Amino acid sequence: MVVSAAAFIVVDWGTTNRRAYAIGHDGGVIETVRDANGVLSVARDAYAGEVAAMRARLGDVPVLCAGMVGSTRGWAEVPYVPCPAGIDDLVAKTLWVEPGRTAIVPGVSAGGARSDVMRGEEVQLLGAVAAGLAPPDALLCQPGTHCKWARMEGGRIADFRTTMTGEVFALLRHHSLLGDFLKGDVVDGPAFRDGVAMAGENTLLSDLFGERAAVLTGRRDAADVASRVSGLLIGSDVREQALRPGEPVHILADPALGQLYASAVAAMAAQPIVIDSHAAFLAGITAIWDKIHDR
Amino acid sequence: MVVSAAAFIVVDWGTTNRRAYAIGHDGGVIETVRDANGVLSVARDAYAGEVAAMRARLGDVPVLCAGMVGSTRGWAEVPYVPCPAGIDDLVAKTLWVEPGRTAIVPGVSAGGARSDVMRGEEVQLLGAVAAGLAPPDALLCQPGTHCKWARMEGGRIADFRTTMTGEVFALLRHHSLLGDFLKGDVVDGPAFRDGVAMAGENTLLSDLFGERAAVLTGRRDAADVASRVSGLLIGSDVREQALRPGEPVHILADPALGQLYASAVAAMAAQPIVIDSHAAFLAGITAIWDKIHDR
Numbered sequence: 001m002v003v004s005a006a007a008f009i010v011v012d013w014g015t016t017n018r019r020a021y022a023i024g025h026d027g028g029v030i031e032t033v034r035d036a037n038g039v040l041s042v043a044r045d046a047y048a049g050e051v052a053a054m055r056a057r058l059g060d061v062p063v064l065c066a067g068m069v070g071s072t073r074g075w076a077e078v079p080y081v082p083c084p085a086g087i088d089d090l091v092a093k094t095l096w097v098e099p100g101r102t103a104i105v106p107g108v109s110a111g112g113a114r115s116d117v118m119r120g121e122e123v124q125l126l127g128a129v130a131a132g133l134a135p136p137d138a139l140l141c142q143p144g145t146h147c148k149w150a151r152m153e154g155g156r157i158a159d160f161r162t163t164m165t166g167e168v169f170a171l172l173r174h175h176s177l178l179g180d181f182l183k184g185d186v187v188d189g190p191a192f193r194d195g196v197a198m199a200g201e202n203t204l205l206s207d208l209f210g211e212r213a214a215v216l217t218g219r220r221d222a223a224d225v226a227s228r229v230s231g232l233l234i235g236s237d238v239r240e241q242a243l244r245p246g247e248p249v250h251i252l253a254d255p256a257l258g259q260l261y262a263s264a265v266a267a268m269a270a271q272p273i274v275i276d277s278h279a280a281f282l283a284g285i286t287a288i289w290d291k292i293h294d295r
Numbered sequence: 296m297v298v299s300a301a302a303f304i305v306v307d308w309g310t311t312n313r314r315a316y317a318i319g320h321d322g323g324v325i326e327t328v329r330d331a332n333g334v335l336s337v338a339r340d341a342y343a344g345e346v347a348a349m350r351a352r353l354g355d356v357p358v359l360c361a362g363m364v365g366s367t368r369g370w371a372e373v374p375y376v377p378c379p380a381g382i383d384d385l386v387a388k389t390l391w392v393e394p395g396r397t398a399i400v401p402g403v404s405a406g407g408a409r410s411d412v413m414r415g416e417e418v419q420l421l422g423a424v425a426a427g428l429a430p431p432d433a434l435l436c437q438p439g440t441h442c443k444w445a446r447m448e449g450g451r452i453a454d455f456r457t458t459m460t461g462e463v464f465a466l467l468r469h470h471s472l473l474g475d476f477l478k479g480d481v482v483d484g485p486a487f488r489d490g491v492a493m494a495g496e497n498t499l500l501s502d503l504f505g506e507r508a509a510v511l512t513g514r515r516d517a518a519d520v521a522s523r524v525s526g527l528l529i530g531s532d533v534r535e536q537a538l539r540p541g542e543p544v545h546i547l548a549d550p551a552l553g554q555l556y557a558s559a560v561a562a563m564a565a566q567p568i569v570i571d572s573h574a575a576f577l578a579g580i581t582a583i584w585d586k587i588h589d590r
Contacts, residue, residue, distance in 0.1 A: 080512065114502075115509035146472075146504060162508070163500035164471075171466040176459075177441075202497050203535045205458035205528070207409075209441060213457070214410035217375065233500070240498045 006030055006059035010285045011051075013069035014038050014120060022058040027286050031058055039067075039074045047075035051102055064289055066105040067120030070095070080109035080117055086156035087126050087284075091291040105288060110160050121148045122157060124252055124277055127284020129155045133275040134250040139243075142277070143234075143253045143261045145170065149241055165237040169230060178212050181225035188263045191224035195231020196267045199239050207232055234264045243270040252277035301325055301354035305580045306346075308364035309333050309415060317353040322581050326353055334362075334369045342370035346397055359584055361400040362415030365390070375404035375412055381451035382421050382579075386586040400583060405455050416443045417452060419547055419572055422579020424450045428570040429545040434538075437572070438529075438548045438556045440465070444536055460532040464525060473507050476520035483558045486519035490526020491562045494534050502527055529559045538565040547572035 006022035016038040022030040033054070042050060051063050070078035078095045085108045093106045107119030121142050128134040129152055136155040142148040145167045150160035173182040186192065198207050211229055214220035220228075238261070243249065247270045251258050254277070262272035301317035311333040317325040328349070337345060346358050365373035373390045380403045388401045402414030416437050423429040424447055431450040437443040440462050445455035468477040481487065493502050506524055509515035533556070538544065542565045546553050549572070557567035 109508070109512050111512075114505045115512050115514050116501075116505060117508040117511050149501075161501045162504040164473075164503045165500050167471055168463075168500065168503075171470055175466055175470050176462055178459075204499065205460050205463065205532050206411075206444075206456045206535055208459045208463075209457040210409045210411060213404070213412040216412050217404050217406075217410050219410050237500050240501055 006061050008061050008289055009054060009058050009063045010282075010289075011054070011063060011065040011067075011069070012120060012123075012281065013065050013067040013074070015040055015068045015073075020054050020058060021282070022061075023282070023286065023289075027282070029282065033057065039069055039071065044075065048098065051098075062100070063102045064094075064105065064285060064292070065103065066123045066285065070104040070106060071119055074104075076104065078104050078106040081106045083108060083110050083160070084153065084156040084158045085122065086154075087130065087287050087291060089156070090122065090126070091288055094288070094292060103292065105285075108157055108160070112159070114161070116161050118148055118160065118162065121150075123284040123288065124281045125150050125152065125157055125160075125284070126155070127282065127287065128250065128252060128275060128280040130287045131279055131283030133280055133283075134273075138250050139241075139247065140250045140252060141261060141265075143251065143257045147237055163237045163240060165233050169233050172208070172229065173226075178208065178225070178229065181212065181215055181222050182229060184223055184226040186227050186230040186260065188259050189227060191227035192231035192260065192263065193267065195228040195233075196235035196238075196264045198228075198232050199235025202239075204232065204236050230260065231264070234260055235267070238264040238268050238270075243268050245269045246271055248273055250275050252280055301356050303356050303584055304349060304353050304358045305577075305584075306349070306358060306360040306362075306364070307415060307418075307576065308360050308362040308369070310335055310363045310368075315349050315353060316577070317356075318577070318581065318584075322577070324577065328352065334364055334366065339370065343393070346393075357395070358397045359389075359400065359580060359587070360398065361418045361580065365399040365401060366414055369399075371399065373399050373401040376401045378403060378405050378455070379448065379451040379453045380417065381449075382425065382582050382586060384451070385417065385421070386583055389583070389587060398587065400580075403452055403455070407454070409456070411456050413443055413455065413457065416445075418579040418583065419576045420445050420447065420452055420455075420579070421450070422577065422582065423545065423547060423570060423575040425582045426574055426578030428575055428578075429568075433545050434536075434542065435545045435547060436556060436560075438546065438552045442532055458532045458535060460528050464528050467503070467524065468521075473503065473520070473524065476507065476510055476517050477524060479518055479521040481522050481525040481555065483554050484522060486522035487526035487555065487558065488562065490523040490528075491530035491533075491559045493523075493527050494530030497534075499527065499531050525555065526559070529555055530562070533559040533563050533565075538563050540564045541566055543568055545570050547575055 007025045010021045012019045020033045108122045110116040138152045140150045147163045151158045215222045251274045258274040265272040302320045305316045307314045315328045403417045405411040433447045435445045442458045446453045510517045546569045553569040560567040
């Protein structure tokens with residue numbers, strides 16, 4: 001029997017990874033467990049057992065899940081909440097998979113002329129505003145495998161779009177002809193900024209091959225290719241957002257990736273503001289939990 | 296002992312595939328052998344044996360090779376010939392790996408502000424003009440894994456650029472989150488043309504994710520995704536070339552891929568002209584052979 005001061009457990013349950021936090025009554029994190037048991041590696045009938053194991057470790061308290069665990073590949077499908085979506089909207093559609101014990105927060109969908117979806121990122125976006133890390137009307141950027149660009153209005157997610165930037169870079173690194181040149185570290189230096197500048201030409205498909213050719217013909221150092229291709233992709237991503245000069249962009253990311261996006265945003269003459277994504281997530285999930293509790 | 300009417304053997308020796316043709320004294324193809332023994336599957340010391348095996352099958356005659364067999368991964372590295380490059384330039388730099396018996400045609404490099412390289416495609420490009428399939432001053436397009444766009448001037452390759460279009464589509468199909476939706480056939484229909492039109496927005500990275508989201512939210516039929524993503528990529532590729540209205544584009548490809556590029560070129564208000572890539576290759580390699588013979 002584990003004796004814990006946890007008030008509840010939060011699980012950020014993604015496609016390939018999972019993070020569980022025991023949250024204390026003061027809102028602080030007591031313990032964090034991170035593993036690779038994302039939804040791709042959990043059978044549908046194994047979720048209840050997985051959560052029971054978490055409780056055995058972190059405390060016998062309610063569990064609040066967010067992310068792909070609420071998708072068709074997860075424990076139970078929780079329908080998307082359409083934009084505009086605020087914390088109240090998510091709370092209203094939270095699904096109790098174990099009544100009073102375990103709940104899953106819904107994802108959010110964007111409509112209009114195009115379609116978009118998110119599962120998990122909404123907690124961080126809404127939390128950034130809830131924690132005062134970003135104003136209620138703001139453009140937020142969450143870089144990653146699938147980078148989210150969200151317009152917040154009145155503290156709700158008004159609209160968003162997802163770019164496949166991180167996934168495309170990973171595909172090129174692991175599976176493409178350019179792969180041998182992309183194993184190096186990406187750093188925010190001259191090569192990265194060259195790549196960002198190249199993005200202005202809107203010739204992504206030929207620029208990618210040109211990187212390989214420049215190495216083969218001895219015109220460029222192979223060690224720079226990873227940074228330049230990253231700059232080209234992140235630069236293309238930022239460019240697609242058509243930022244206004246001076247427009248503030250609140251970036252929620254780990255420090256390394258946050259710095260790369262900040263550099264690209266600054267290169268487009270907009271104003272990058274890097275904020276603490278971990279604090280945003282905790283603020284968001286705590287705000288959701290408090291509202292669920294109040295109901 | 297094989298008795299053959301072949302005058303010489305031509306090998307189009309690529310990264311993953313290889314095609315060998317026995318060419319008769321009249322320039323016609325006597326026999327074709329196609330297999331998967333590209334340079335990635337042949338050890339450097341095994342090339343002489345591979346060519347001896349071809350001679351045993353197709354005739355004990357000279358062998359002329361083109362393609363990645365002349366790269367650092369191939370039999371022997373043959374330096375690139377810089378643009379502008381014509382048949383005479385290739386002949387002058389052809390490398391005899393077995394004197395009087397086996398030669399490798401060099402690839403071509405493009406310089407200027409950007410870098411580009413080709414190995415193998417130059418034969419088809421120069422052959423298209425040699426055979427009268429394209430005029431001496433023309434824009435030629437060779438779709439494929441790495442699509443080549445070549446400006447011909449006076450029958451020589453004046454400049455070119457390579458787009459990673461086919462490889463990016465294959466990466467998405469085989470390795471990405473979109474992969475499940477990309478297994479279907481690509482056809483030149485409304486979905487493909489929608490994709491071509493979407494390319495005009497210059498928002499490739501977000502449009503790719505949007506295709507997945509549109510299926511997840513039930514707004515689009517999963518069966519159309521492969522055609523729309525192909526249209527988006529090919530449309531982006533064609534768009535990067537900044538074609539002038541009415542500009543003729545000579546397309547060298549198999550009929551299916553040629554039709555897709557022709558459709559995208561027409562959508563950009565340029566004039567597609569599909570020509571026979573096989574005839575172009577044979578005309579090119581025969582012209583090179585004749586010049587070698589004359590020396």
